[in-house]
Structure formats: structure tokens, C-alpha cells
Amino acid sequence: MSLRAEGPPLPDLPARFGAFRRHAPATPEPAPLGAGGGASRQLAPAEGAWAELAAEASFLYRDGVLASVRLARRIPRPPGLPVGPLPALAPALRPAGVRPPGASAFLWFDLETTGLGAGAGVKAFLAGVLREEPGPGGGRELVLIQHVLPDLDRVPGFLSEVGRDLGEAVWVTHNGRAFDLALWVDMHVLAGLRPSAPLADLDLLPLVRSLWRERLGSVTLSRLAREVLGFDRPGDPGGGAMPETYLAYLASGDPRWLAPALEHNAEDLLALYGLTHQVAQALERPPTDWPTADLLGLARLRSRFGRSPEPALAAALGAARSPGERARALSAWGRALKRRGDYDEAALRFEGAVREAPLPSPEDLLELAKHYEHRARDLPRALAATERAIGVLRVFAAPGRAEAARRRLEAWDRRRRRLIRRIGRLRPRPQPLPSGEGGRPRPEEAQDAAPGDRLARDERHVPEPLGARPGDEPPEVGAGCHGRLDARRELEAHAHLGGFEAAHGQAQVGSRPHRDGRPRPADDR
Amino acid sequence: MFRSRERVVGLNLAQVLEAMAGDPALGERIVRWERIPPRPGRPAPWPRDMDGRLRSALERSGIPFLWSHQAEAWRAARSGRHVVVVTPTASGKSLAYNLPVLQALCEDPEARALYVFPTKALARDQQAALAGWLEAAGLAARVHVYDGDTPPEERTTIRRTGQIVITNPDMLHSGILPHHPRWARLFANLRFVVLDELHGYSGVFGSHVANVLRRLFRVARFHGSDPLVLAASATIANPKELAEALVGAPVEAVTESGAPEPERHLLFCNPPLVNPRLGIRRGVLHEARDFAVRLLRNGVATIVFARSRLHVELLLAYIREALAAAGERAPLVHGYRGGYLPEERRRAERDLRSGRALGVVSTNALELGVDIGSLEAAVLAGYPGSVASTWQEWGRAGRRGGPALAVLVASSAPLDQFIVTHPDFFLAEPPEAARVSPDNLQILVSHVKCAAFELPFARGEPFGPGPVDEILDFLAGAGVLREAGGRFHWSAESFPANDVSLRSADGENVVIVDETAAPKVLGEVARRSAPLFVHEGAIYLHEGRQYEVRRLDFAERKAYVRAVAVDYYTDAELAVDLRVLDVAVEAEARPRRPGPGGPAGAAWGEVAITERATVYKKVRLHTHENVGWGRIELPEDTYHTTAFWLTFPKPGGAPDAAPDGRLRLPGRGGRDGEEALAAGLVGVAYALRGLAPLHLLCAPHDLGAAAQVRSPFTGQPTVFLYETVPGGVGFAEKLFHARELVLADAAELVWSCACEAGCPACVGPPSPEGAEGKRAARAILRPWLGGRESA
Secondary structure, eight states, rough: OTTTTTOOOOOHHHHHHHHHHHHSSSOOOOSSSSSSSOOOOOOOOOOOHHHTOSSEEEEEEEETTTEEEEEEEEOOTTTSOOOOGGGGGGGGSSSOOOOSSSSSGGEEEEESSSSSSSSOOOOOEEEEEEEEOOOOOGGGEEEEEEEESSSSHHHHHHHHHHHHOSSSSEEESTTTTTHHHHHHHHHHHTTTTOOOOOSSEEOOHHHHHHHHHHSSSSOOOHHIIIIIOOOTTOOOGGGGGGGHHHHHHHHHGGGGGHHEEEEEEEEHHHHHHHHHHHHHHHSSSOOSSOHHHHHHHHHHHHHHSSSOOOHHHHHHHHOSSSHHHHHHHHHHHHHHHHHTTTTHHHHHHHHHHHHHHOOOOHHHHHHHIIIIIIIIHHHHHHHHHHHHHHHHHHOOTTTTOOOHHHHHHHHHHHHHHHHHHHHHHHOOOOOOOOOOTTTTTOOOHHOOOGGHHHHHHHHOOOOOOOOOTTTTTTOOTTTTSSSSOOOOOHHHHHHHHHHHHHHIIIIIIIIIITTTTTOHHHHHH | OOHHHHHHHHHHHHHHHHHHOOHHHHHHHHHEEEEEEBOOOOOOOOTTTOOOOHHHHHTTTTSSEEEHHHHHHHHHHTTOEEEEEEHHHHHHHHHHHHHHHHHHHHHHHEEEEEESSSSSSHHHHHHHHHHHHHHTTTTTOOEEEESSTTTTTHHHHHHOOOOEEEEEHHHHHIGGGGGGGGHHHHHHHHHEEOOOSGGSOHHHHHHHHHHHHHHHHHHHHTOOOOEEEEEEEEEOOHHHHHHHHHHHHOEEEEEEOOSSSOOEEEEEOOOOEEEEEEEEOOHHHHHHHHHHHHHHHOOOOOEEESSSSSHHHHHHHHHHHHHHHHSOOEEEEEOOOOOOOOOHHHHHHHHHHHSSSSEEEEEEGGGGGOOOOOOOEEEEEEEEEEHHHHHHTTTTTTTTOEEEEEEEOOOOSHHHHHHOOOHHHHHOOOOOOOOOOOOOOHHHHHHHHHHHHHSSTTOOOEEETTTTTTHHHHHTTTTTTEEETTTEOOOOOOOOGGOSSSSSSOOOOEEEEEEESSSSEEEEEEGGHHHHSTTTTTTEEEEEEEEEEEETTTTTTEEEEEEEEEEEEEEEEEEEEEEEEEEEEEEEEOOOSSSHHHHEEEEEEEEEEEEEEEEEEEEEEEOOOOOEEEEEOOOOOOEEEEEEEEEEOOTTOOOOOOOOOOOOOOOOOOOHHHHHHHHHHHHHHHHHHHHHHEEEEEEEGGGGEEEEEOTTTTSSSSEEEESSSSSSSSEEEEEHTTTHHHHHHHHHHHHHHHOOOTTTTOOOSSOOOOTHHHHHHHHHGGTTTTTTHOO
């Protein structure tokens, strides 16, 4: 089920907090609160104004001064949000090895600060804590608690009060390791207090990054809320506006200036909460309706968490919309199988990837070369795969990585020469395949192809029918090996292997059914 | 093999010295050949309280005893007194401050030390040395460099576990102190703060550093530590005073070096007059080139110090050309200056250490203790501006014993001529005093902001000598701080340390982008200097290569250049306008004998300086003739600073000057008296500006001069000396207090100079219109003649 496409529409979360915005002063108003205008004026809790911000506002005093304004509200759990088994996220916890007792041990934590960078002078003025609790009628309910720092001199009491709402739990944050938790500790150090520490912390950022960064580019909470959970935050002023709202509050004493900050913090927490469940759910049961890129990320995440990536890879292959996506899924699957020790299956996937890819990955080709050489003991095919890998790498090595490419080329060339020597010892050099057979391009086609045409031509590349016998196709030994060849010859060498490999394909693996449940390439056409 | 090469080279230097002594062409140039005999060392026994591991590590590395100054520093540090060691280059200063730190680590593995070096290069040097000692003593402590080049992934570890952390004042200012909670372990256990090259912390930079140290001690107190300062300085007149001003507490000075000194040959060279009537001498660059080439061709490792970045580039090119023209295999010579990229500098350092490069042409960047190995000769192309710098630069030669040669080639500048014609004055003169004014309002306010960001300020809390409540109230009024609960809290979004650059009042740079091929960054130049050096059409020199500036995007701070090969370089002119804003103090400048028209007035106060680059000349390489010019169309730059000025009585009958009061060098319409007065004032300003750096520890470019025949402010003929650093750092006030002495020196200089009508050594070269300049300047200064004796 996709949250984006189907299912009941998510409740309009911004509307849920619309009360905040309604009461925000449209233009600066004179300070309605407190006495006197001096900078050191003691803020009097103007209960009326605070009450406009949340149903339940309490004023927490320490040693006779207001230490925190605690705003609390209960929110029914939005029915459209996924429910994931949160303990599935245990491998991402720090310190490692903590086993969270259950979903109730999690809380979501987010700070809004007086400055955008870090440093001793930056303080959290708003700490939001979201918890899941049993709700009426056996359902789940969310409890949102927000603490506001009444003035800059109240930090020690504020920290203690927030600490009471945190307690022994798994604190889930977005970039908390670098920011929220680090700031939390800094503020305690400055206040001369021992920081309340979580049972464990779960920074969701690396997780969402591996799942969605490739496709979305940015993985800010508001972007993820929109793209993954399907809710927009049209009125959100963005995190960058937070310091300003607090400074306006300090200058005026009017808590209504804080409304956008409270709303932003609440929405961030809800997004974080929804994403946590979404990630947990996907980890547990890989969805079938995600785009391939996301599923490949999920497969990596599952591997990192010690789970099998294969269900996610199968889903990724199923979701693939283009040969390129199919090739990526097959290649990743091949690697997973290889890690598991299932070399023959892995080779099948690599062959599939090479067949599908508009531009085969040289690494996949090399995997095949190793397989042919050491397991299938088919040296000519190993040689052909190596040469094709060399050809691809030579022509398409990423600029700026020339040195790495050069080192790889050297290693691969050693492999190539070793294969030639071994082949030479085993049997006489094979004879060339008649032109036009086995996918070798006609000379004029090859000559017309400039490097720039490469992709276009390969988009049309069609795997040859499997069935030729081994040895029919000669590996073009010189290609891509002796010094620099021009691009045309590289292409020739490259195209050459397509035929060669196809010519060998069926004899080796073609008789086996494809395990991935997908139609075989021949049927695919 | 390495040793034998050194020996051969040493022999070469002795031979070169012999040949030079017998060279008649040199005889007329070298006005003084001073030989300072070698001096044996004064060893001291091992301190009894030194840890055995440390002592045996020293003994194993071939150190059988300490020198006396190292032992003295040890005693001071061990009894809990801040200490500054003031001894020459290569006397073992670093060991003097390293030993107490290593001892503390032997006694307490939790002890921490923070080393502050003015440059990154020194930090890397010291890291290697310290790591060696730690290993030799079997100590597990780690030494880290924390600066802009430290990779992010290492920073967290260093913050948590770094025991000896080496950094620079800038990083301490913007990368460590504002984040002190993350350095809690370091600050809680901080036993020592090591400050090397203390003499470099003078003037504006020093005033900033003094404030950074105030912040450092404030943060350390917060975390419960009270670190001891171990400092080292080159020889200056007032190391104790400077150290105390920087540290803000009594500091014991160890000034007697116990280390042996090599035999030194100091040569004062005055290039021959090529036009005696005009006082024009052979150019300092050619003269310095000839010395350098002579030494380099004989395999003598030589450092050449030039006085500006442009001179570094020109000299480098000239030396390379001359070496190449001499055939054989030309030795490798590097350039070294600010504006080069770090990797270029590291390469030059490496090449010099390994002997791959035989020579280097540098600005004063290499005056500091960057390890460039052993050099035998130093050639100074122009007087460095201070006695202290001169000794420091000379000290670069002869680091590893053996004879050392140092040559000072004088330029035509008045200060150079004064030094080279009075070598006794120079040799007898104690090095200058280094001064800081940490309470300079502009500097102080910016650091109060940074300090408030780091920890809230209590009303009445001292920062430096006393409380800064007025500043706190001002900042609270501006909304930057907020007073709550009796403390001033930082209450702005910004990060204040980013707004303060320690190195100059304006830390912005213009990046120079080479577009010859794929665009790449070539170097950078300070924003304020950009109109002079990278205006459109300028030839920018880098590592001896020429680049033409195609486009200067001043708003984006980028200059786009392309490599060219032309036979000229460019030299831009700056028009400066001065307006008085406020007078701090006024007084008379009492003459030794009464002059005509009554005493002169003196004052210092705040002024506004407007600078505008106007035109540039194209100057042919080698011949230095003018081959063309162009206009510079760039916005003017106005800044406020402090100035010292002298108001001279109007000579009887002298007519008023131009209506705007600004000095106009009289043209056809001018009248004789006014012309003479104008030229005389210009001459006085020239002489005063040339001499003032002797009284202040400042470089000549730290001061500007202006003359107004009828100042709109004073209504009188007035000469201004103003500080070129925005805000000023107290030079104007000091000149005001030393006014009679400075005037006496100027009078002495102008009256004793044998030139006819002015020369670069006194009132400046005579201009076609101002032939009367020298006579008029003499008349203006006459009342102070002989004033030095009576002062």
C-alpha cells in the first residue's frame, strides 16, 4: 500500500495545529505581558496568552522563578500513518546492543534553538517530546509535550524540567547526534548539570538518508513528510526562522510570537514519528510498491541491520521501470548472493545485469570474469568479460577518478594477460566468428559510433538469442589492452563481447529457470 | 653523506666570505663589516625534580645537560610562575617550554596543555617534535594539531582525548572557545598554555590575541582550571611588559641565553649612488639579487628577505633569471609569502629542509621559526623596519653552527639610509618594544561580544583590567545581549567570532582565480589591498610567473587572471584624503629653542581616511622605467582611525592655501612662499613617517602621512601621521607623547643629510616643483635641532 497513492487521505496535520497560527499576532503588538520595560524584567506568566497556544499549559517554578512553560496536548494517532515494529530499529541504536523493551520505550525529541549554528551561545528555547501512549478504546494516542524556555537565564531549571519528561527511553531524533543531543549535553555542561541521558539514541538521519537521499536529493523532515508520508506543511516557516521567533518573544514578552515555532516543532515531531514507523515497517516487511531506488536503499539498510536484503531486492526488481533499474537491482542482488556464498545464483544475476544494462558496470563484468575463471572454469568467457570490463572502464572512467581507474585497469590487465596465458596453454587460439553472427556489430555500425552515441546505441542493445556454442567466438585479444586505443576500437571491443557472451550464454546457464521470478530476457521482448 | 655535504657547503661560505672581503667592488658598497665572535654555551645541571623518564629521553637524544635559560624557565614554571623565554633563534626555546609540559604529563596523565602558534606551519613542526619527546619518554599522551586543516572526523576525538592540542590564535578564537563545552575535559585539566613567537603578538594582532587570552582564561576558570603560561619570544626591548600585557598577570622573563652562538658576519651594504645630485642609488632589488646569486652559485644555502610581496616576486624572477643565465645546473630557488596556497608553502619548506632547494625568497613570513633546516646566509633586501625583525631575519642563517653571513642591503627609504649610514646606532640600539592595546575600544567590544557568547557576563565581572559594564549596557541596548537574572546573555542569531578577524580589522580576502586553463584558485589578497594589486589590467606575480588581471569582481571578491608573458609589472597609486573627526588631547610641541611664529601644536584624535586607487603605472622589468599607465575605476574605501598631528605656525606673510585647505603642490599659479611651505610640510611628513617606526614597534606601512598647508580643521599648516589599521591601536597616542623626541630625530636627520635638495633618505627625493622642500623642511624643524640630547 502506498501512502502517496492510495488509502484514506491523511488527516490534515497542519490543520490540527491551526489553532496556533490563528492566534499568532499578524503584526508586532506591544508587549501585553509582564511589568516594566527593563531588560531584566521578570516575565510574569500571562496564563491567558499561553493558554491560547495549547490546551494544557503549566508553569514550572524552581527556586521561585519560572523555569519552563510546559505545554501538553493529546493527539489521536493519524490513522493513515504506518505502524512499524519499532524494535526492528534496534541495530541503529547507540550504544549498540540495547534491546528496547517495546514501542512504549521510544520517544521523539526535537529542539528549536536561538541560533542556527552551534556554539556555547546557542541555546535550545523549545524542547519538544512526543510519546505514544495507549489511547481510549485500545487505540494508540500521541502525547506532545513542549517546554519553552521563559528567559535566557533560566536554562538550568529548564533543563531539569525537560529532563523529567524524557527519562529512560530511546530518544529518536533527526540528526540528533550532530545537533540536538550535542547541544543538549553542551547546555548541561554550561549549566553545571549532569545531562539526563537516553537509554539509547536513535538518529533517524542516516536511515532516511540511505532510503531516500538518492531519489529525493534532500532528506529534510519537511521534504520527507511530503514525499514519503504525503502531508504538506504549507504554513511552515522552516527551521531557519526559529531564532527570530524567540527573539521576538523575548523582546515583546508576548508568547504568541512563539506560535510558528511550536507548530514547526510539532510538525517536525509528527513527521519524525511517522517516518520512524515507516522505516520500521519497511524493514520488517519490504513494501512492493516503492520505487526501485528506495528499495535498493532498503536492501542496503537490511544488510546493515543483519537481515537478508533479498526480499527488498526482489521487490526492487519487480518495481524496476527501465532496463537500467533492472540492471541495478540484479547487480545488487548478485552481490548479496555472492556474500551469502551462492556463487552460481550470483553469476546468473550478474549476467542478467550485464544483459539489461544500457552500460554494463565494469564491476559486474569483473564479477562474471572471476566466476567464469574460478568456478565455471570457462577461460575464454572469463577473458571476454575481463576485456569488456577493461573496455568499459577505459572509455567511461569518471573524470576526476582517473588515478583509481588507472590502478584498476592495471590490475584487470594483469588478469587479462594471465587468462591469455592460461588459454594459450590449454588450446589453440579459437577462430573468429563469422561477421554478423553473435551480435558483433557490422563494421560500418561500429565505425559510425562515436563515444557520444554510445548510450543511444546501447539503449537499443538487445541481448542475442542464447544458443551458440562455446568457442565459436574469439576473444579479441588485443582490444583495450595495448596502450590507448581510440574510442572506436574500444567500442568495437565492447560490442564484441555482447555477442560472445550471448553465444555462450545458454550452454552454461540458459537452461536454468530464472530464479527471480521474472520473465527471461527472451520473453521480455 | 648528508654531513659531508654540509661540510663542503660550510667551506664554500668561508671561501665566499674571503672572496668578498677582497673584492674592491664590494668594498665601496659595504659600509660596515661586523664580525660577532662565536660564544660558548652555559650549561646547567639537570633539575633534581625532573622525572627520570624525561631525563633519560633527553640523554638518549644527545642532550647531556640543559642550557642555563632552559633551567631557569624550568624553575619558574615548577614554582608556578608564568614565564617568557627571550633568547635568539635556535637557542632551544621550544625545549624550555616543552620540558615543564612533559614533566606535568609524567606526573599526571590527565594533564592537558594548549599550544598556540601564530601559524599553521609552526604547529606542524612542533607536533612532530613533541610527539618525538613523548615517545622517547615513554608517555602515552597524544599530541594533536587542531586548525583549519584538521579533518572533521578527527576533531571529535581531539576534543575528547587530546592532551596536547596545538592550535593558532585564530582557531582558538573562532573554533575552540565558542565551542568550549565540547572541550570540557581539556579546559577542566588545562595546566599550561604555551605561546610561542610572542613578539609577533604586537600591534593590532597582539591586541586581539590579548583579548582571546582573556577569553581563554575566563573559560578555563569556568571549567575549574588556572593554567600557567609558558611563552617564548624573539629578542625585543620589553618581553616582560608584552607578556604581562598579553597574559594580564605578572610574568617572569628569562632573557639570558645559555646556548652557544656561531660566528656571525654582519654586512651593511649601501648600493652605490647612481645620481649623487638627486640622491638616487642603485636599486635594492638588483643589489640583493647580486648577493644572492653570488652565494647560491657557490652552493651557499641562502634566504632572501624582501619587504613586500611584489618584491618577493620580482627578486625571485631576477634571481632565477640570473642563475639560469649563468648556465650550469641552476639551483632550485622557491618563493614564499602570504597569498600562496598552503601546499605550495609546505613544498617549499620540505625542499629547503631536504636540501633539494638551495634558496628561498620570502617576505617576513619566514621570520618565524618555521623549520626550513639549516641556512647559511641571509640577504635582507631592505631594512625590515625594526631592529628586532632584523636580528630575527639574520638569525635564520647559521642555525646549525658554523659561520653565518647576514647582509642588510639598504634601499633609498629614509629609514634604510638612516640605519646604513649609522650602523653603530643600529648595533647599539636595543630592539624595539612590542606594544599592544588590548583595551582599544573597537577590539575590546568585539571580544566582549565573543566572550558573552561563550559565557554570560555578570555585571561588574572583570574582563582584562576591570569590568566592562558600559560595553555590556551598550550591547544590551543594541539588542545583541540581553540582561536577565543579573547576567548579560548572548541574544542574537549570529556567531560573533565570525565577525572578528584577528589578523586585521577586515579579514576579507579577494580570491585570485587563474582562468588560463580550467579555472583554479591561484592565491588571495586582502580586500583592502585588492584595488592596488588586482585591479583590471594589473600584472599579478605568483611564484615568479606573470598573470594579467582580466576582471575584478569586487562584490564577489574574485579576481580573474590569465597567464601572460610581458616585460613589465604594474604599480598602482593610492590617493588618500584625511578628515579630523575628534580631538583626544592637544598640547604644545616644545622646541629646544624658540622658532619663528611661536611653538607648534600637537594633538591626537580620530580621523576618517578615504583611500582610492587612481592610476597604475606599467614599469619595465629590470630597468624599472615607466612604459605606460592606466586608470583604476574602483570604489573608494573609507575607514576611521587615529592620527597624530603637528600644527606649525604660519610663516609670516605666507598666503592661505587652496580653498579646500588640502595641500596643493603649487603649480604655475602658486606663490613662492606657499610653494616652499607646501614642499617643506611634505618633506617633514616624509621624514617623520620614515622615522616613527623606530619609536613604535610597527612596520612603516602601519603609518600613513599627509600634509595640509591650511588644514580645514586646524586652520594651520599641519602634518598628520595616521594609523593605517581601522580603529587604530594606540600608535597615534604614543607618537603624541614622544612628539618632541620624534621631532628632534627628524630635525637631526634632515639637517645632517648631505644631499642638496632632498633625497630618499631625508625629506624624500626633490620633485620638479618642490626644489625648495628641503630648505623649508629644515626651517620648520630647526627649533628641534639637538633635541635628542636634551630630551
